[in-house]
Amino acid sequence: MSIHVEYLLDQLYEQESVDLLVQIKESGQLAAIPYLKSFLFSERADIVRAAENAISDLLLQCPVSELIWLSERCRETLPFHYQQRGKAWIELQPETVLHWSNDIHPIQIIMASFHWDGYVREVAVQRLSQFQNGSEIPWLLIRLNDWVSPIRFKAYRALKQKIHIRNTEYFIQSIWLIQRLVGRGKEHHELLNTQIQQLIAEPEARPALEHYMHSTDVYIRQFCYNMMLKTEAADRYDLFTSALQDHALAIRLWAARQIDQAIEVEKSSEKISNQWLDIVYMMLADHFPALRRLALDILSYHFPMQAETALIDGLMSHNLTIRETARRHLPKINPIPYAEYYLDQIWNGNESSLAVAIAGLGETGTAEDAEVIAEYKDHTQIKVRKAVLTALGKLKPTAYIDVFSQALVDPQPGVSKIAKQTLIQYTYMLDRERLIQLVLNCPLSHISRNALRILFAFDSWQSLDSLLRILVQTEHRIVEHTVNHLLDGWITKANSQFRAELSIEMKKQLLCYLEQSKSVLDQGKHRTLEWIIQLDSK
Numbered sequence: 001m002s003i004h005v006e007y008l009l010d011q012l013y014e015q016e017s018v019d020l021l022v023q024i025k026e027s028g029q030l031a032a033i034p035y036l037k038s039f040l041f042s043e044r045a046d047i048v049r050a051a052e053n054a055i056s057d058l059l060l061q062c063p064v065s066e067l068i069w070l071s072e073r074c075r076e077t078l079p080f081h082y083q084q085r086g087k088a089w090i091e092l093q094p095e096t097v098l099h100w101s102n103d104i105h106p107i108q109i110i111m112a113s114f115h116w117d118g119y120v121r122e123v124a125v126q127r128l129s130q131f132q133n134g135s136e137i138p139w140l141l142i143r144l145n146d147w148v149s150p151i152r153f154k155a156y157r158a159l160k161q162k163i164h165i166r167n168t169e170y171f172i173q174s175i176w177l178i179q180r181l182v183g184r185g186k187e188h189h190e191l192l193n194t195q196i197q198q199l200i201a202e203p204e205a206r207p208a209l210e211h212y213m214h215s216t217d218v219y220i221r222q223f224c225y226n227m228m229l230k231t232e233a234a235d236r237y238d239l240f241t242s243a244l245q246d247h248a249l250a251i252r253l254w255a256a257r258q259i260d261q262a263i264e265v266e267k268s269s270e271k272i273s274n275q276w277l278d279i280v281y282m283m284l285a286d287h288f289p290a291l292r293r294l295a296l297d298i299l300s301y302h303f304p305m306q307a308e309t310a311l312i313d314g315l316m317s318h319n320l321t322i323r324e325t326a327r328r329h330l331p332k333i334n335p336i337p338y339a340e341y342y343l344d345q346i347w348n349g350n351e352s353s354l355a356v357a358i359a360g361l362g363e364t365g366t367a368e369d370a371e372v373i374a375e376y377k378d379h380t381q382i383k384v385r386k387a388v389l390t391a392l393g394k395l396k397p398t399a400y401i402d403v404f405s406q407a408l409v410d411p412q413p414g415v416s417k418i419a420k421q422t423l424i425q426y427t428y429m430l431d432r433e434r435l436i437q438l439v440l441n442c443p444l445s446h447i448s449r450n451a452l453r454i455l456f457a458f459d460s461w462q463s464l465d466s467l468l469r470i471l472v473q474t475e476h477r478i479v480e481h482t483v484n485h486l487l488d489g490w491i492t493k494a495n496s497q498f499r500a501e502l503s504i505e506m507k508k509q510l511l512c513y514l515e516q517s518k519s520v521l522d523q524g525k526h527r528t529l530e531w532i533i534q535l536d537s538k
Contacts, residue, residue, distance in 0.1 A: 001031035025054035041088030074114035129158030134170035362391020420450035468513035
């Protein structure tokens with residue numbers, strides 16, 4: 001909740017005002033709802049109407065998945081300075097709710113179903129069950145998981161009576177609440193869930209399903225697509241085409257995973273429509289790699305004659321999983337020597353695909369190919385330099401330690417990070433003094449940070465010596481903060497890993513640095529480090 005709305009609520013609790021209620025309503029902030037319930041019991045009719053309208057409008061904007069949170073928040077105790085004005089809500093009695101007139105605003109009963117008192121909630125559920133327009137269904141579903149069993153029973157009995165085709169759209173809107181109950185509720189609701197799904201699967205419910213396939217809620221849209229797929233009258237091609245064009249990744253992924261099964265069913269009847277190819281090509285054009293990978297799997301398995309071009313294109317994909325999928329399927333269709341293919345792509349002069357070709361050679365080549373890759377270590381394109389380092393790290397890292405050391409000080413953070421990831425594995429080949437000076441003197445924070453990570457990976461005592469020395473000598477607060485964080489990790493590692501015995505000379509040096517760094521170390525950390533040093537010395 002924003003500071004502005006908090007201010008409006010403070011003003012509202014000090015002095016009731018219709019204008020303030022309107023401003024809170026227009027803010028659209030759902031977190032204000034639990035604080036507006038107090039004004040449903042105001043002595044001023046205009047305040048009551050304004051509060052009812054504000055809560056009603058805010059609830060229209062509330063996703064169904066947030067109603068559980070709202071129920072929990074409404075039961076919480078109001079802040080102390082709000083309780084005097086909220087006294088009528090806090091002391092609300094079941095008899096009051098029971099004797100409310102039939103023309104009372106539904107919001108009053110809905111909010112009563114969120115009351116902290118179980119007896120009040122029970123009567124509110126009884127009143128909700130008398131509604132006949134279907135709008136009561138989500139509120140009954142919430143109470144179906146109430147911790148008070150009589151409330152659960154009344155909510156269940158009311159919902160059973162409302163499983164009717166006229167309420168289909170309300171059950172679709174509340175499908176998240178329905179499916180949440182299965183396996184999570186305090187009762188077994190599988191039967192109720194089955195009955196509701198059977199209702200939604202009826203032919204008469206199809207217009208509602210088609211309508212809510214365009215819902216703003218992704219969960220509802222996916223449910224509707226799934227239910228439509230199960231209906232015999234549905235045009236599966238149109239359904240999958242629509243789903244693959246949905247802006248929600250979850251729905252496109254769901255569709256892609258269903259397509260393989262749908263083709264398999266059609267394949268069993270010895271006829272596969274070419275329309276499926278169009279759908280698979282739609283998947284290949286998707287910007288998300290998981291869909292393209294599934295498309296390559298489907299093409300290779302069901303349409304091998306048409307798959308070769310897509311698989312060869314996949315060898316030059318910027319995404320690793322696509323390249324791996326293409327290399328997995330191609331041997332069944334047209335085996336090619338991958339290393340030679342990637343070498344050809346490197347030497348064809350196409351700068352736009354150079355980074356991918358180098359990455360591919362790193363994944364399929366041998367140590368001898370590292371020499372070709374190393375020629376591009378100083379390339380002007382960042383993505384090429386990153387691909388070179390990744391490939392060399394896979395093929396022959398120890399022969400190119402100097403290349404990685406040079407890349408560590410690259411002004412581009414991504415290049416420096418890849419160099420760090422490789423150098424961490426070969427600390428025995430590095431100059432520790434150079435790394436310390438790099439941390440102390442380099443103006444670029446990402447280089448200092450990566451050098452510190454490498455120093456942390458050194459032998460336990462060498463690592464501690466480097467960190468304490470840097471802590472004493474550095475003038476940069478960022479470096480000081482990072483070293484303190486790494487010292488926490490060193491202490492944890494020291495307590496769980498074997499350490500070489502500490503020499504007298506190293507002990508003196510460490511204790512000297514520790515004493516000098518006393519002003520920048522908290523007392524507990526300083527004492528722990530001193531204890532570990534004394535414990536492990538000869």
